[in-house]
Amino acid sequence: MQMCILIFVGNNGETFFNTAALVSCVQNFPKSRGPVVGILKGFAGLSGAILTQIYTMINFPDQAALIFMVAVGPAMVVVALMFIIRPVGGHRQVRPSDGLSFTFIYSVCLLLAAYLMGVMLLEDLVDVSHTLIIIFTVILFLLLVAPVVIPVKLSFSDEPKDLAVEEVLLPKPGQQEAGKSEQDEVIFSEVEDEKPKEVDLLPATERHKRIAQLQAKLCQAAAEGAVRVKRRRGPHRGEDFTLMQALIKADLWLIFFSLLLASGSGLTVIDNLGQMSQSLGYDNTHIFVSMISIWNFLGRVGGGYLSEIIVRDYAYPRPIAMAVSQLVMAVGHVFFAMGWPGAMYIGTLLIGLGYGAHWAIVPAAASELFGLKKFGALYNFLTLANPAGSLIFSGVIASSIYDREAEKQAHQHHIPPQISGSIFSGMFAVDEPLKCEGSICFFLTSMIMSGFCIIAGVLSLILVYRTKTVYANIYGKSRT
Numbered sequence: 365m366q367m368c369i370l371i372f373v374g375n376n377g378e379t380f381f382n383t384a385a386l387v388s389c390v391q392n393f394p395k396s397r398g399p400v401v402g403i404l405k406g407f408a409g410l411s412g413a414i415l416t417q418i419y420t421m422i423n424f425p426d427q428a429a430l431i432f433m434v435a436v437g438p439a440m441v442v443v444a445l446m447f448i449i450r451p452v453g454g455h456r457q458v459r460p461s462d463g464l465s466f467t468f469i470y471s472v473c474l475l476l477a478a479y480l481m482g483v484m485l486l487e488d489l490v491d492v493s494h495t496l497i498i499i500f501t502v503i504l505f506l507l508l509v510a511p512v513v514i515p516v517k518l519s520f521s522d523e524p525k526d527l528a529v530e531e532v533l534l535p536k537p538g539q540q541e542a543g544k545s546e547q548d549e550v551i552f553s554e555v556e557d558e559k560p561k562e563v564d565l566l567p568a569t570e571r572h573k574r575i576a577q578l579q580a581k582l583c584q585a586a587a588e589g590a591v592r593v594k595r596r597r598g599p600h601r602g603e604d605f606t607l608m609q610a611l612i613k614a615d616l617w618l619i620f621f622s623l624l625l626a627s628g629s630g631l632t633v634i635d636n637l638g639q640m641s642q643s644l645g646y647d648n649t650h651i652f653v654s655m656i657s658i659w660n661f662l663g664r665v666g667g668g669y670l671s672e673i674i675v676r677d678y679a680y681p682r683p684i685a686m687a688v689s690q691l692v693m694a695v696g697h698v699f700f701a702m703g704w705p706g707a708m709y710i711g712t713l714l715i716g717l718g719y720g721a722h723w724a725i726v727p728a729a730a731s732e733l734f735g736l737k738k739f740g741a742l743y744n745f746l747t748l749a750n751p752a753g754s755l756i757f758s759g760v761i762a763s764s765i766y767d768r769e770a771e772k773q774a775h776q777h778h779i780p781p782q783i784s785g786s787i788f789s790g791m792f793a794v795d796e797p798l799k800c801e802g803s804i805c806f807f808l809t810s811m812i813m814s815g816f817c818i819i820a821g822v823l824s825l826i827l828v829y830r831t832k833t834v835y836a837n838i839y840g841k842s843r844t
Contacts (some may be wrong), residue, residue: 369648378382379744379747381438383740383743383744385404386405386727387736387739387743388449389401389404390728390731390736390739391739393462395722396460397672397727397728397731398675398682398728399466399469399470399669399672400668401723401724401727401728402664402665402668402724403469403470403473403666405720405724405727406662406668406720406724407472407661409657409660409661409664409720409723410476410480410657410658410660410661413480413484414504414508415437417480417483417484417504418501419433420487420501420589421494421497421500428680437678438769454801461518465514465518468513468514469511469615470665472507472510472511473661473665474494475507475664476504476507476508476659477661477662477665479504479507480504481654481655483500483657484654485651488650488651490617525706543777559581586614601733602732602733602735602834602838604734604735604737604839605737605740605742606737606738606741607745610734610742613709613734615733615827615831616730616733616734616742616828617732618824618827619683619726619824619827620728620745620746621823622683622690622823622824622827623726623753624752625690625753625816625819625823626686626689626693626722626820627723628749628750628752628753628756628758628811628816629693629753630722630755630815630818631719631750631753631754631758631815632753632757632761632809633656633696633697634656634719635754635758635762636758636762636766636806637649637653637656637712638652639800639805639806640708642799643800643801643805644707644708644802644803652709655713655716656712659713659715659717659720660720662717663679663689663717663718663720663721663724664720664721665723665724666717666721666722667689667720667722667724668724670685671685671686671721671724671725671729672728675732675838679838679839680828680832680835681729681828681832682725682728682729683724683729683824683825683828684824684825685721686722686729686824687821687825687828689718689719689722689823690718690817690818690820690821691817691818692717693714693715693814693817694815694817694818694821695814696711696715697711697715697810697814697817698810698811698814699711699714699808700806700810701806701807701808701809701811701814702803702807703803703807718817725738726746727743728747731743732834733831733834733839741755757813761809761812762809765809766806766809767809768806769804770799770800773801
């Protein structure tokens with residue numbers, strides 16, 4: 365019971381910290397949402413490997429010290445930085461050096477991922493001395509603090525503002541332009557409702573011209589009493605939604621179920637990676653756990669970077685990147701199902717990249733479609749898809765299929781049937797759980813997961829079709 369309470373408090377504390385950091389950074393960098401979310405989520409995914417390396421260097425005699433380090437260490441960082449990291453006025457402008465700064469951070473991320481991969485593989489395969497482990501950890505610390513160079517440099521440099529790109533992206537609640545009446549807002553809403561769909565497909569200059577003409581006609585007709593302008597009943601896509609307003613929108617549920625199917629299947633692989641590698645005859649399962657952690661990190665960083673190119677350079681909906689990552693995951697599940705030589709390495713690569721990309725793409729897309737005002741509530745609602753998918757796919761589908769195949773093999777070898785190492789095995793007194801060998805153990809599970817990823821991709825493509833005009837309006841203007 366005590367462990368249950370501690371896990372409950374710890375996980376909710378992590379969620380709160382994650383939300384606070386994510387919301388603050390997205391509000392401070394609304395013109396670079398993809399890279400910011402990708403970098404934050406990438407380091408969050410890599411934190412386990414980093415803390416493991418630190419613990420290996422300290423080499424505490426008991427495991428209680430590890431729990432103490434995990435509890436105290438992050439809390440000390442939060443207390444030290446709580447007065448520094450806050451929403452500031454930086455979101456009102458785009459610095460000319462932003463591109464170079466993000467390029468530097470991406471370079472550090474790639475170097476950090478490659479370095480951790482090499483260190484973890486070396487420590488798994490070779491008996492490394494404690495002195496060498498200390499050197500590895502010191503280099504790791506240097507790589508972790510390297511991105512701090514950018515804010516320090518910007519703090520001491522007097523960088524001129526680029527007025528051409530300066531714009532107010534987060535107006536204060538209730539703030540309106542001088543001379544703008546409530547009727548003007550209602551008429552503009554009417555323009556959005558009444559304009560022909562083909563207007564959004566025109567070039568930006570022509571589109572703005574046509575909208576201005578339609579708005580002028582509506583203003584004149586409203587003044588003469590020829591038309592009755594209806595009041596808008598809620599926000600449009602791209603404006604600020606509350607959670608309750610977003611819950612009645614099909615776009616939110618498309619994101620939710622697409623994320624549930626794809627991330628749930630990816631988490632199923634992560635949860636069962638040890639059993640999957642053992643069933644295919646691999647002895648050292650730690651290598652695959654380390655590898656999927658690195659690929660997960662690169663997927664998060666790369667997903668944010670590539671999706672930002674899609675929306676920034678082509679004004680195309682960000683969910684298209686989610687559909688591509690889900691197709692990649694579907695192929696990865698097929699490799700796991702077939703069990704070919706080397707398939708574990710390729711499957712781990714594809715699943716790690718695709719699964720990680722979701723956690724950079726989904727928060728950025730949600731903030732673009734539903735606004736930043738209630739972004740924290742919207743983001744945490746969407747994250748419910750992850751444990752829900754894991755509970756259904758890993759806790760029910762994967763474990764039951766594995767149990768069935770293990771029992772079949774036990775009957776063939778005349779072994780008394782027992783309960784395997786699934787999540788339900790703790791309810792029964794079992795001396796030794798049954799084990800399944802061969803690709804058949806996870807063949808059906810992997811094929812089902814592949815099908816779920818394809819369905820998720822279809823849902824993402826439907827979302828792409830529905831939001832084309834939204835992204836054309838948001839990012840098409842910045843390209844002109």
